[in-house]
Amino acid sequence: MSKRHVSLKDxxxxxxxxxxxxxxxxxxxPDISEEVRKKVKRLAAERNYSPNPLAMGLxxxxxxxxxxxxxxxxxxxxxxIISGIESVAKEKGYFVVIASxxxxxxxxxxSIANLLQARVEGLIICMSRETTNTEHLEQLLxxxxxxxxxxxxxxxxxxxxxxxxxxDASQKIVAHFYSKGYRRIAYVSGPDNLSISKxxxxxYLTGLEACGLPIDAxxxxxxxxxxxxxxxxxxxxxxxxxxxxxxxxxNDTVAFGLMKAIKTAGLRIPHDMGVVGxxxxxxxxxxxxxLTSVTxxxxxxxxxxxxxxxxRLHSAALSETVILETKLVERESSEKPQ
Amino acid sequence: MSKRHVSLKDxxxxxxxxxxxxxxxxxxxPDISEEVRKKVKRLAAERNYSPNPLAMGLxxxxxxxxxxxxxxxxxxxxxxIISGIESVAKEKGYFVVIASxxxxxxxxxxSIANLLQARVEGLIICMSRETTNTEHLEQLLxxxxxxxxxxxxxxxxxxxxxxxxxxDASQKIVAHFYSKGYRRIAYVSGPDNLSISKxxxxxYLTGLEACGLPIDAxxxxxxxxxxxxxxxxxxxxxxxxxxxxxxxxxNDTVAFGLMKAIKTAGLRIPHDMGVVGxxxxxxxxxxxxxLTSVTxxxxxxxxxxxxxxxxRLHSAALSETVILETKLVERESSEKPQ
DNA sequence: ATGAAAGCGCTAACAC
DNA sequence: GTGTTAGCGCTTTCAT
Numbered sequence: 001m002s003k004r005h006v007s008l009k010d011x012x013x014x015x016x017x018x019x020x021x022x023x024x025x026x027x028x029x030p031d032i033s034e035e036v037r038k039k040v041k042r043l044a045a046e047r048n049y050s051p052n053p054l055a056m057g058l059x060x061x062x063x064x065x066x067x068x069x070x071x072x073x074x075x076x077x078x079x080x081i082i083s084g085i086e087s088v089a090k091e092k093g094y095f096v097v098i099a100s101x102x103x104x105x106x107x108x109x110x111s112i113a114n115l116l117q118a119r120v121e122g123l124i125i126c127m128s129r130e131t132t133n134t135e136h137l138e139q140l141l142x143x144x145x146x147x148x149x150x151x152x153x154x155x156x157x158x159x160x161x162x163x164x165x166x167x168d169a170s171q172k173i174v175a176h177f178y179s180k181g182y183r184r185i186a187y188v189s190g191p192d193n194l195s196i197s198k199x200x201x202x203x204y205l206t207g208l209e210a211c212g213l214p215i216d217a218x219x220x221x222x223x224x225x226x227x228x229x230x231x232x233x234x235x236x237x238x239x240x241x242x243x244x245x246x247x248x249x250x251n252d253t254v255a256f257g258l259m260k261a262i263k264t265a266g267l268r269i270p271h272d273m274g275v276v277g278x279x280x281x282x283x284x285x286x287x288x289x290x291l292t293s294v295t296x297x298x299x300x301x302x303x304x305x306x307x308x309x310x311x312r313l314h315s316a317a318l319s320e321t322v323i324l325e326t327k328l329v330e331r332e333s334s335e336k337p338q
Numbered sequence: 339m340s341k342r343h344v345s346l347k348d349x350x351x352x353x354x355x356x357x358x359x360x361x362x363x364x365x366x367x368p369d370i371s372e373e374v375r376k377k378v379k380r381l382a383a384e385r386n387y388s389p390n391p392l393a394m395g396l397x398x399x400x401x402x403x404x405x406x407x408x409x410x411x412x413x414x415x416x417x418x419i420i421s422g423i424e425s426v427a428k429e430k431g432y433f434v435v436i437a438s439x440x441x442x443x444x445x446x447x448x449s450i451a452n453l454l455q456a457r458v459e460g461l462i463i464c465m466s467r468e469t470t471n472t473e474h475l476e477q478l479l480x481x482x483x484x485x486x487x488x489x490x491x492x493x494x495x496x497x498x499x500x501x502x503x504x505x506d507a508s509q510k511i512v513a514h515f516y517s518k519g520y521r522r523i524a525y526v527s528g529p530d531n532l533s534i535s536k537x538x539x540x541x542y543l544t545g546l547e548a549c550g551l552p553i554d555a556x557x558x559x560x561x562x563x564x565x566x567x568x569x570x571x572x573x574x575x576x577x578x579x580x581x582x583x584x585x586x587x588x589n590d591t592v593a594f595g596l597m598k599a600i601k602t603a604g605l606r607i608p609h610d611m612g613v614v615g616x617x618x619x620x621x622x623x624x625x626x627x628x629l630t631s632v633t634x635x636x637x638x639x640x641x642x643x644x645x646x647x648x649x650r651l652h653s654a655a656l657s658e659t660v661i662l663e664t665k666l667v668e669r670e671s672s673e674k675p676q
Numbered sequence: 677a678t679g680a681a682a683g684c685g686c687t688a689a690c691a692c
Numbered sequence: 693g694t695g696t697t698a699g700c701g702c703t704t705t706c707a708t
Contacts, residue, residue: 005457006400007685016706018695023687050455055685058700063343063392074620079412083438089643095456097433100421117388119343120432128501143342227620250556256624262627282565286594288601288626345701356679361703369677393701589681680707691696 003323006047015043057119064094066114066309067123069108071152077278077298078126081150083170084122084302085309092310095119103225105130112136118241122146122313127154129225132193144317148309150301152194153321160308162301162322166196168204169294169326171210171250173276176292176328177246178211181336182274184335186219188233188246188254200250200278223254227263230257231264238265246274246334255279259333274334281329289332297324344385353381355357393456400430404647405453405461408447409490411438414618415590415636416464419488422640423462423647430648432459435664441563443468450474460484460651465492467563470531482655488639490532491659498646500639500660504534507632507664508541508586509548511614514630515584516549519674520612524582526556526571526592538588538616557582561592568595569602576603584612584672593617593629595672600631612672619667628669635662 006050008026012019017036025032025040026049032040043049057063066089070078082098089096097120101108108128115123121125122145134154140147153161168188177185187204190197202222208215218240223229230249234257237244245263249255255277262273269275269289276295277284284291304322311320346364350357355374357568363370363378366388372616381387395401404427407417420436427434435458439446446466453461460483463475472492478485479496491499508525515523525542539558546553556578561567573593575582585600587593593615600611607613607627615622615631622629644661649658 004483005685009685015696019685021694022697024694027687033693052396052685053456054392054401055700057392058390058396058684058702059686061700074414074417076412083411090452093437096454098436099552112430114433118391145342218679228692260623283621283624286598286621286625343701347701358680359678362678372702373677373679390699390701394703395706396686396700397702399684476695598690678708680705682703682705684702686700688699689697692694 006049006268007052008049011043011047011049015039021236035047042084052067055231063121064121065118065120066094066096066138066306067111067118067120068096068098069101069111069115069123071101071103071126071128072100073098075252076283077151077296080280080298081126081305084299086304087299088303088306088310096163101128102107103128103130109136111138112292116145116316122148123311124148124309127152127194129191129194132191141317146309148305148312150305152196154195154330156319156321158317158319159239160312160318160320162305162324163195163199164185164296164301164326165323166199167203167206169278169328170200171207172326172328173248173294174204174207176276176330176334177248177274178213180270180274180334181338182246182334183213184216184242184244184246185213185235186221186247188221188223188230188237188247188249188258190225190250190254192221192222197250205325223250223257225251226256227253227257227260230254231261234258234261235265237333238262238267244273246276248276248278248280252277252279252283255293256283257286259291269333270335271337274336276328276334284329284331286313292329292331292334296324296326300324341382342658343390344387345390345675346387348389349381349385350379351550355378363660365439371577387410392537400473401457401458401459403456403458404432404434404644405449405456406434407439407449407453407461407463408436408437409439409441409466410466410591415489415589415634418618418636419464419640419643422637423640423644424640425637426641426644428650439466441466441468443471447474450478452637454483460486460647462486464486465490466489467529467532470529484647484650486643487645487648490534492533494657494659496655496657498650498656498658500643500662501533501537502634502639502664503661504537504664505541505544507616507666508538509545510666511586511632512542512549512551512666514547514668515586515612515672516610516612518608518644518672519676520579520584520672521612522554522557522582522584523577524585526559526561526568526575526585526587526596528561528563528592530560535588557673561588561595563592565591565595568592569599571600572596573603574585576600576605583609584614586616588616590615590621593631594625596619597625597629607671608673609675612674614666622667622669627671630667630669630672632664632666634664638662
């Protein structure tokens with residue numbers, strides 16, 4: 001277990017100069033003679049010197065780490081957003097430490113504590129589906145810990161956030177169904193505490209109105225975002241006296257659950273039931289039939305989130321909400337045969 | 339930007355004792371009087387003291403960080419393995435820093451450099467599909483940097499590794515097809531440099547032999563693991579004078595590509611063509627028809643990998659290979675109607 | 677039983 | 693132009 005990294009001290013000793021001279025030479029301090037600078041830089045390059053981030057962190061009280069907490073790690077949506085965050089973090093010389101709340105409030109709190117203990121400089125959070133109470137987030141605000149949220153957000157007047165234009169997306173879906181000839185359009189939402197639930201619901205309602213369709217409470221279902229609960233919600237819709245002829249779900253997993261339930265009931269998509277989801281490109285094309293869906297600009301969402309984070313990190317605690325446009329990609333699942 | 343964390347110094351000042359006394363009291367040093375110990379611990383708890391990991395790292399020359407490099411972050415397989423690694427890392431007070439090679443050799447090298455610069459204590463790597471040359475990994479060995487690999491491994495006589503029993507899995511698939519009545523079984527493999535390609539190929543061949551089926555080179559196709567290249571490979575198989583009646587692909591994405599190409603060609607699964615893949619539970623059930631597939635014990639693979647990592651970290655550089663069993667889950671895609 | 681001091685790697689204010 | 697020193701938070705040896 002030989003000594004793994006060369007330090008300024010090592011270089012200084014070898015060159016018979018002081019540590020500060022080496023330090024200065026490396027950062028092109030004007031006081032240093034050309035000759036020494038060259039000598040130092042050459043040796044540093046040769047020995048593969050790189051400053052010890054721990055020492056720097058200790059000195060500057062900055063770890064250059066950002067903590068990210070997502071509801072889960074196995075959903076493309078989050079992975080892709082994380083990639084976006086990473087891409088700009090890396091540019092700034094930061095790296096990210098990722099934690100998953102597994103959709104549990106307790107785990108979310110625990111992760112916050114862990115990350116703070118690891119001395120991240122701030123947090124980027126997407127709430128778990130259980131997060132009805134935001135006390136733990138308010139505490140972060142009080143402690144003046146940089147915090148930015150995305151997708152499932154809250155307290156947006158105090159916390160910077162990046163979200164998709166969810167209301168608009170839902171409206172687009174309703175309008176799309178309408179244009180394809182579907183008339184009884186159902187929606188399977190998620191837990192009420194989530195901002196995405198509220199926003200997408202709002203868009204659904206204005207969408208119906210815009211098309212001149214009546215609002216029927218029976219066509220509004222809720223699930224807890226799991227595949228199984230989505231299936232169950234769909235089954236309830238199918239058992240209505242007058243079932244819907246189209247349905248859309250709040251996210252990928254839910255959309256797949258809906259499709260499963262519909263097929264299991266022996267109905268055909270898109271003939272008997274049109275389906276639209278909020279999913280990523282890849283999985284929409286993999287399912288059968290290919291799923292018409294609203295795709296989020298996930299990578300860009302991640303980048304924007306990181307940008308807001310750095311803004312917050314370097315300047316005062318003002319909050320800003322960035323809303324990104326979604327795209328409705330038409331595929332077979334909503335192509336009602338005439 | 340108030341001072342965010344209390345230090346030993348803060349506690350010491352408030353209690354009018356020395357820093358060392360506080361330090362000792364907190365770790366139950368026998369020399370400390372019961373009275374002082376209690377006093378210190380109470381205040382520490384009250385002030386929510388937690389040792390600064392940067393200072394500890396600097397002192398102990400240990401960051402308690404593990405670097406992980408995976409080919410991509412948006413595949414369930416890797417996410418799940420990462421979760422497994424994290425679960426045991428966390429237990430040991432370590433945390434993981436994740437980097438993606440995006441299947442590129444250059445990015446893999448770059449990530450290694452980045453992570454080392456961030457002073458991870460060691461690396462856990464799954465090779466990119468481009469990694470034909472292992473020099474950069476051998477350099478890690480030479481530098482005595484703890485390294486463990488999983489799934490796509492190499493140099494297993496020097497590097498500890500966790501893999502699935504890939505040969506066995508392929509054999510099971512062939513035997514399964516055979517038992518269902520399929521006789522011309524094709525295989526779409528991945529790049530030759532990957533261990534999983536070789537192992538799964540070997541199993542395919544012994545599997546055919548075990549069933550008394552002839553080996554037909556025309557039924558062996560290769561792709562670069564993308565959805566598109568898998569489709570292309572399947573199309574080549576479909577254009578054979580005598581096309582296969584069953585096919586399996588080396589991973590999820592490939593399996594989905596195969597299905598897509600088969601359906602696009604107007605063939606029915608499982609009637610005209612049986613399909614089996616290596617995928618996770620969730621996506622296998624989402625596609626249509628549900629895909630018979632070999633599932634990896636991904637979470638467990640991650641845990642085992644982490645265990646090997648810590649073994650390597652604490653003791654000498656001996657290498658060990660752990661092979662985990664896979665499970666063939668039968669679904670509709672290989673249920674040939676009689 | 678407790679305190680002082682050195683040192684982990686680095687920077688910056690202060691000598692000279 | 694270069695060296696010395698203090699200090700970031702912590703542990704540990706050596707004094708007392």
